[in-house]
Amino acid sequence: MSDGAAATRMLLTGVAELVTNDPAPDRDGGPLGIVRDAALLVEDGRIAWVGRALHAQEHLTGGGGPAERADRREAEEHRTLWDADVEIVDVGGGAVIPGFVDSHTHLVFGADRAQEFAARMAGQRYEAGGIRSTVAATRAATDDELRARLAGFVAELHAQGTTTFEVKSGYGLSVSSEERIVRLAREVTDEVTFLGAHVVPAEYADRPEAYVDLVVGEMLDACAPHSRWVDAFCERGAFTPEQSRRVLEAGAAAGLGVRVHGNQLGEGGGVQLAVELGAASVDHCTYLSDADVAALAASDTVATLLPGVEFSTRQPYPDARRLIDAGVTVALASDCNPGSSFTSSLPFCIAVAVRDMGMTPAEALWASTAGGAAALRRTDVGAIRPGVRADLTLLDAPSHVHLAYRPGVPLVARVWKDGAAVA
The missing domain is CATH 3.20.20.140 (Metal-dependent hydrolases)
Structure with a gap:
């Protein structure tokens, strides 16, 4: 976490595969709406932003900058520009799916x-x-x-x-x-x-x-x-x-x-x-x-x-x-x-x-x-898109496919509900 007051926002970065269930023309996986090399921002228990990790700094600072044209390593070097109230969580190449x-x-x-x-x-x-x-x-x-x-x-x-x-x-x-x-x-x-x-x-x-x-x-x-x-x-x-x-x-x-x-x-x-x-x-x-x-x-x-x-x-x-x-x-x-x-x-x-x-x-x-x-006729859960609850599951695997590919293996590494860790 950055120095100073406790973080009010959380940035998950280093996501090899982000399953959003929010399909778009520039996303893979059909209905899964997969973003690769992704990041996402949580504010007040809700998803605030989803995108490529190399654009995370631009979003946080509200303007252009090196992250727009750099790879993830260059963006890391400019982390000091990011708001002090953001907790940075690097998931190290895991997959993130909706809870x-x-x-x-x-x-x-x-x-x-x-x-x-x-x-x-x-x-x-x-x-x-x-x-x-x-x-x-x-x-x-x-x-x-x-x-x-x-x-x-x-x-x-x-x-x-x-x-x-x-x-x-x-x-x-x-x-x-x-x-x-x-x-x-x-x-x-x-x-x-x-x-x-x-x-x-x-x-x-x-x-x-x-x-x-x-x-x-x-x-x-x-x-x-x-x-x-x-x-x-x-x-x-x-x-x-x-x-x-x-x-x-x-x-x-x-x-x-x-x-x-x-x-x-x-x-x-x-x-x-x-x-x-x-x-x-x-x-x-x-x-x-x-x-x-x-x-x-x-x-x-x-x-x-x-x-x-x-x-x-x-x-x-x-x-x-x-x-x-x-x-x-x-x-x-x-x-x-x-x-x-x-x-x-x-x-x-x-x-x-x-x-x-x-x-x-x-x-x-x-x-x-x-x-x-x-x-359950719910629109606030089951997806990762701006405005929905920040209910997230991190897999100790690079892809959602491993859930079926590795049956019986405890792949769930971390879990957040409304942006707060519960496991």
């Missing part, structure tokens, strides 16, 4: 389901009913226990480059427990989703319609003040399209945005319902008819794919190539939860999507940044 946007997680719960995972790996089929065991553990946990576990997951997300994340309820399934989950989730993110319609709890097993009545009534009233979204698991073993519609329409009437779990275990009505209701996203999309794909392509609803689920359950992976070629907007998310996808790593999801779902490295990166932002 990952994880638009689907379930982070507030008690206990894990490791034995269930082991049983699946031994051949037992996955069924959504396993959620009820997590419900029992979550109801039994204290607020402090849930809060501590949640803090650990947030630290995991940050360490792996995720700066924006959504958190769903759904492991309480009673008025008080669901309210507690969304209240705790709101302590760590504004992107909170009320998922009282996750599964029918054991005490309502013979009265599913009565449970839906509870969800759209007292439970929604308690949870809506802490939530931005409403969601429903429209799937066999969970809720029918008709039941899901009741929940989603009630949530929308309460001012919540709509999200849908759909088409995970087989073709069904989830996708069509999501499109009809103008949902921001429909998540899973493992089994799709041609009509489902066409409906998504003609809509603003994002198809959010969750490769960690298929990895953990040994179901077929969704066909991302089919969706992308049809013109559907695709997001990648972790679905971090204790039952079907206990990973918080979007780099892992990118590697799986490239290897097994027909995505290119560029498409997978876009889907886990700009795609996730679209699934």
Whole structure:
């Protein structure tokens, strides 16, 4: 840092590859909008400037000078001309990408389901009913226990480059427990989703319609003040399209945005319902008819794919190539939860999507940044351009391709959220 008062601005320089998700004629990578030998300036937690490193000094001093015609070494020699309140961070030839946007997680719960995972790996089929065991553990946990576990997951997300994340309820399934989950989730993110319609709890097993009545009534009233979204698991073993519609329409009437779990275990009505209701996203999309794909392509609803689920359950992976070629907007998310996808790593999801779902490295990166932002209907994250939040992930690699090329290697070197280091 320069001498004097604490820096109010930060300049990242020495960036071999800067992925902006802001395409322009003079940038590479199509939708990724790649700037090579780049720098960027952060002011007050927002991106203030993006460009070639050799032009950084000119921008900071407000005029021409050696940097306009010099290489990076000559610009370094003139660093003394730069404003004293700028912290200079040389990333040494790494790649900088937007912070990952994880638009689907379930982070507030008690206990894990490791034995269930082991049983699946031994051949037992996955069924959504396993959620009820997590419900029992979550109801039994204290607020402090849930809060501590949640803090650990947030630290995991940050360490792996995720700066924006959504958190769903759904492991309480009673008025008080669901309210507690969304209240705790709101302590760590504004992107909170009320998922009282996750599964029918054991005490309502013979009265599913009565449970839906509870969800759209007292439970929604308690949870809506802490939530931005409403969601429903429209799937066999969970809720029918008709039941899901009741929940989603009630949530929308309460001012919540709509999200849908759909088409995970087989073709069904989830996708069509999501499109009809103008949902921001429909998540899973493992089994799709041609009509489902066409409906998504003609809509603003994002198809959010969750490769960690298929990895953990040994179901077929969704066909991302089919969706992308049809013109559907695709997001990648972790679905971090204790039952079907206990990973918080979007780099892992990118590697799986490239290897097994027909995505290119560029498409997978876009889907886990700009795609996730679209699934949350956010324009202030998921990109690196002037005016957006300075949510940045530095890779210990010269290119974003290494996220898939080097699976399992911890490539995230530093992470900033709103311009402040979080990992």
